[in-house]
Amino acid sequence: MAKVKKAPRPKAQTPKGFRDYFGHEVRERTEMLSKIAGVYHRYGFEALESSAVETVEALGKFLPDVDRPNEGVFAWQDEDDTWMALRYDLTAPLARVYAEHRNDLPLPYRRFAMGPVWRNEKPGPGRYRQFYQCDADTVGAPSVAADAEICAMLADTLEEVGIPRGDYLIRVNNRKVLNGVLQAMGVTEEGQAANVLRTIDKFDKVGESGVRELLGKGRLDASGAYIDGVGLAPEQAEPVLAFLTSKGATNDETLANLRNAVGEAPVGAEGVDELAEIADLLAAQGYGPDRIVIDPSVVRGLGYYTGPVFEAELTFEILDEKGRKRQFGSVAGGGRYDDLVKRFTGQVVPATGVSIGVDRLLAALREKGRIVGSETGPVVVTVMDRDRMADYQAMVAELRQADIDPKDPSKGKIRAEVYLGNPKNFGNQLKYADKRNSPVAIIEGGDEKARGVVQIKDLILGAKIAENASLEEWKERPSQYEVARGDLVAKVREILEGQT
Amino acid sequence: MAKVKKAPRPKAQTPKGFRDYFGHEVRERTEMLSKIAGVYHRYGFEALESSAVETVEALGKFLPDVDRPNEGVFAWQDEDDTWMALRYDLTAPLARVYAEHRNDLPLPYRRFAMGPVWRNEKPGPGRYRQFYQCDADTVGAPSVAADAEICAMLADTLEEVGIPRGDYLIRVNNRKVLNGVLQAMGVTEEGQAANVLRTIDKFDKVGESGVRELLGKGRLDASGAYIDGVGLAPEQAEPVLAFLTSKGATNDETLANLRNAVGEAPVGAEGVDELAEIADLLAAQGYGPDRIVIDPSVVRGLGYYTGPVFEAELTFEILDEKGRKRQFGSVAGGGRYDDLVKRFTGQVVPATGVSIGVDRLLAALREKGRIVGSETGPVVVTVMDRDRMADYQAMVAELRQADIDPKDPSKGKIRAEVYLGNPKNFGNQLKYADKRNSPVAIIEGGDEKARGVVQIKDLILGAKIAENASLEEWKERPSQYEVARGDLVAKVREILEGQT
Structure with missing residues (x-):
């Protein structure tokens, strides 16, 4: 054989933004996911492990903030020139699986999925390009009973993995209520609606008077810059302020405030009715507002969702990097999205689901001392x-x-x-x-x-x-x-x- | 917003050669892998989940029958032009992980890994481009005690998942013995050695006389075509024939026959000594030749391995597609490979390991009625x-x-x-x-x-x-x-x- 010139030694490192998991890290995650799977299974959900690789065509462009089909994902061309990509979440593959196998699957189809997803993003500290997701979704169930079920299951799941009652709160809102608020404000133009939504998102920072200014003429912000307002008349701002301040001491009070905020808007009333129904269904199963509560402050990238949205928050306190106390925060969220399957079949298929942040929940269990983060050897x-x-x-x-x-x-x-x-x-x-x-x-x-x-x-x-x-x-x-x-x-x- | 032309509906299907796993398929595999992990853990092996994505440079070109670095794998370029690829097995990533983290890892390092791997091959019936592997390896242990341990663990694993004693046999050979046979034959030239190995692989088909002809002048095959021989003198063929027919009624008999076949070749004698030591170590732990046996017919892509090689075969009979009885066959295999880490560090790091064919073993458990392949619903x-x-x-x-x-x-x-x-x-x-x-x-x-x-x-x-x-x-x-x-x-x- 001809002598080949010696190649330089390869570098022993993962690509940027990727990492390895060792020993107890793998075991702890496996055990947590196994407990979660147990709860999901008991609720009648079936496991699904879809292919890690999808056609770019099937994935579509549902990744938030991304316009080009293969931006944000790792993609390459197959030998027959088909563009393929690693899945960026577990929801887009579910839509493809459901559309592909709908004649063989039960209707409604309850499924859970756990596994890595990949994002072609700039890596940063603690920000990886491969991470685990853990989802449960019900496809083909139009009733909000399906949303209520997901919320109840989420509460059971958190307790099963070791978050005690009192240390978590699942907050429920409804995209329809917000649409009703926009109607009640007389905001119908898409661009203006988007501006209102962006303003709502700033409520935490700027408070009631700040929102009022931003909906009107504008506002001088802390840095001294003047932020242009949406340009609404003062009375137009009232429904959204009523909405933002509608959280009451009980679910009934909150629902009454929300009814007031949406006024005559039919979609808003429908949204409030749905929230009331969810609260009733959960109460019948013993899930009171100490565990699952109606809370209008839940927003969750509203563009994607079409009905109820929910978020699980851990309420115990931890110390942040600067030693200040703060709540642990969100570990799971989801909601109703009715348009994903339609891309493939042309038919609207209602769906609702939840995604648990696997690494966040593991970190929470470590905080609570539920997992020790090390292991006795042999x-x-x-x-x-x-x-x-x-x-x-x-x-x-x-x-x-x-x-x-x-x-x-x-x-x-x-x-x-x-x-x-x-x-x-x-x-x-x-x-x-x-x-x-x-x-x-x-x-x-x-x-x-x-x-x-x-x-x-x-x-x-x-x-x-x-x-x-x-x-x-x-x-x-x-x-x-x-x-x-x-x-x-x-x-x-x-x-x-x-x-x- | 400007009206965008409606895109045609995407096709709801996986890319060619990929598939989804539903319900009990996921559960059965998860349960089997969990049992396997239990045995590996008890043997002191630690879980490792390496990144699914590696640099092409780190993966190298170890995929069998593939010369170009990114042939056979799914590869693409990162934004900084680095070539990245999906791992094609779990061994190449282990070498990278060990080289990268060797200062933090114990020596020897026993690890197991389970997960999907990807091959950019032409898909065919039952041949997928994503499938599971389940590996256990010991890095940094030069002694054949490490090989014996892997064999014992493999026997325990098969029994743990539900293959009863008597239904499996782990067969052990040694690459060094074969090298000794080549020396004893006087075959030193690489091309000629490769031809001899290819001929050995045909022993099952053409038998003793066929091998004799193929090592000599050549042979008329069943189709009437004349196959050129290796061109050795008749006496040169003797060691390899002694080797091929060396399996005796007991390990001792086999070892004596092998000693005879390798003659004076030092590497051959070393190989036989190692096999004898493995048999002794296993006997001391109660693993007799009814479970783990010295068997010179194990070949396993010999180029890759440098010492002991082993293969687990299920010996119960099944009916093939044509209704004929045949043995279920191989479900796992492995051996010693001492050069993988050297690529990165320049230092030889001895390693030995086994890989279980996850889908094959699941199929075997289905055949044995150990898993029913369906599940009672809610x-x-x-x-x-x-x-x-x-x-x-x-x-x-x-x-x-x-x-x-x-x-x-x-x-x-x-x-x-x-x-x-x-x-x-x-x-x-x-x-x-x-x-x-x-x-x-x-x-x-x-x-x-x-x-x-x-x-x-x-x-x-x-x-x-x-x-x-x-x-x-x-x-x-x-x-x-x-x-x-x-x-x-x-x-x-x-x-x-x-x-x-």
Whole structure:
């Protein structure tokens, strides 16, 4: 063979904006998603795992703030010139799947989906181009009973993964109410409506008087710049201000305020009726406003939604980067969107659904101490005599076949491994056990073998003693035990039990 | 806004060679992978989920039969012109991850990975461009104890997912033995060696005499075409024939035959020693040749591997497409590869691992009746009075909060849903329940509501009766029960229990 010029070594790194997940990170997410899937399944939702790759044509241009079809996604051309792309969410693929398989799927079709999605965006700190989504949607159910069901399921889901009642609130609003408010204001022109919506979004920042100014002539902002107003007459602003301040002490009060805000607008009244129905359905199932509440301040990229919208907020406080207290905030949201399937079939198919922010919810569980963010490693059997590897392998086999707790097999079997690196330096073996966060190390040298015993080191206790104890205490509280070889499993069990 | 010309409707279909997975398909795979992860974890392996996207540079050109770097993969250019691609397996990413994070990872590093991989190949029947892999590898362990461990773990894994002992066999060979055979033959030239390997691969088809002819002058094949031979002298063929026929009744016999085949070649002797050590280590842990056996016929794309190679075969018989009996065949394989990390770091890092064919193993479990390939749906609460949706929602909430078996909460809670389609046509509701494979339907019309009762239909029994019973029997064996509303949960439990 001709000699090929040596290529330079490739760089060992992920592409920009991508990352790897190790050990407990994978396990914690898998366990959380498994609990969520359990709740969804109990509600009659079926799993769906659609292809990660879609045609650009099927994905469409539903990515927010993006106009060109393959902007914002990772796309390439197939050999037959078809443009393909990685999915950017789980909703666009659902629309494609439903349109493709609608004759075989039940109607309504309840499905959940969990998996990575990809966004071709500028990466930044904590901002990745591949991340997990976890969605549940009901396709083909026009009634708001479907929306109420999603909200109830979301509450059950949060409690199931470990967010206690009182630490979350699901807030529900309705896009139709806002449309009614616009009608009541006499705003019909699209551009003007968009300006009103943008102003509503600023309510949190500028308050009631600021919104009033911005809807009218305009306003001098904090930086001294003058912001042009929408140019409405003062009385036109009244419905939107009534809307923005409509949250009452009870759902009934809020609904009455909203009815007032939308006035005679039929779409607005319909929206309020729907919210009332959702509140009734949830009350019948025992979900009071301490868990799911009507709240007009929920906005959620309104362009996309056509009816009820909802958002799950975690209400417990955390410290932000600057040490200030703030609420943890949103971990899930969704709503009704009735036009996605229509792209494919020409027929309107009503749909409603929710998406959980997987990384956000995991972070919340870490905050609440529900997941510890680390994991105990395996028992490590060290190698004293390279020639007796078979003996050590027999030990780990014995440990792995033993229940951690013989009275409760559901706790699983003992996790164990033999040291497979170069055994020459024993210190390296203990360093390895330390790096693995191992609870116990087993030692059997030639002397032990001859006497039929093994040494068992309690590494957790050993570390504690090393950290806190005086030399005297150290000597008095041994963390290493010599037991008969036949008692290996029993002693390891005893130590593991003492550590938990 | 300017009126935009209406685009034609997009096609609702996956790109060629991609597919979706529905309901029980997702659940069965998830459950199988969860069991496998349990075994791997118990062996001290840690989960790793690497990025699905890698730089083409990092992936390299390790895809078999592919020379150009981005041939065989789905690749595209990032905005900074870096070529990126979807991973085509889980081994190339492991090498990148290990090289990138080697200072933080324990040495040896045992990891498992499960997830989709993508191949830019021509799709065909049953041949997809996205499929699951499930790998376990040990990086940085030079000793064959690591290979033996992988084989033992593979046996445990197969039993854990439901392949009983006796229905599988893990066969182990060693690339070094084959190198020894080539040395013993006096074959040193690369092209000639490759020709010999190709001939070995034909042993199953052409038998001993065929191999002899192909190694010599050549052979007339079944179609009448003359196949040129490798051109070796007759005595040169002896070692390879000794190798091909070396499988004995016991491991010891096989090892003795192999020693004979490799003669004086040092690399061959080393290979046989390693196989002997693997057999010893496995015997010490109780894995006899009924489960893991030395077998020189294992080849497995030898170019890639540098030491022991192994393959798990399922030995039970199935019927092929033409109704002929054949063994189920291979579901997993792997071996030692010592050069992958070197690409990045310049240093040789020994590694060994196994990859399970996820779809093959699922198919095997289906064959063995371990997974049924379908699933009982939820209890369906039908909607008789549209206005009483709250009543029906309360029923499903009650069912979902109830344990299937109060004496065994581990069985989970009752799966239930309310019908959310248009309730006007009651027949459609029962058709829906049928499509959902529901075990039970609940009916509460105005009359039942007034009398404080509900109707409960046993749909499984109903279907059985409809299929088999005469009209007389039909009348005598009702599959519908009227119970007090308060007894709803108890009666549903009773029916579900009777169905299992």
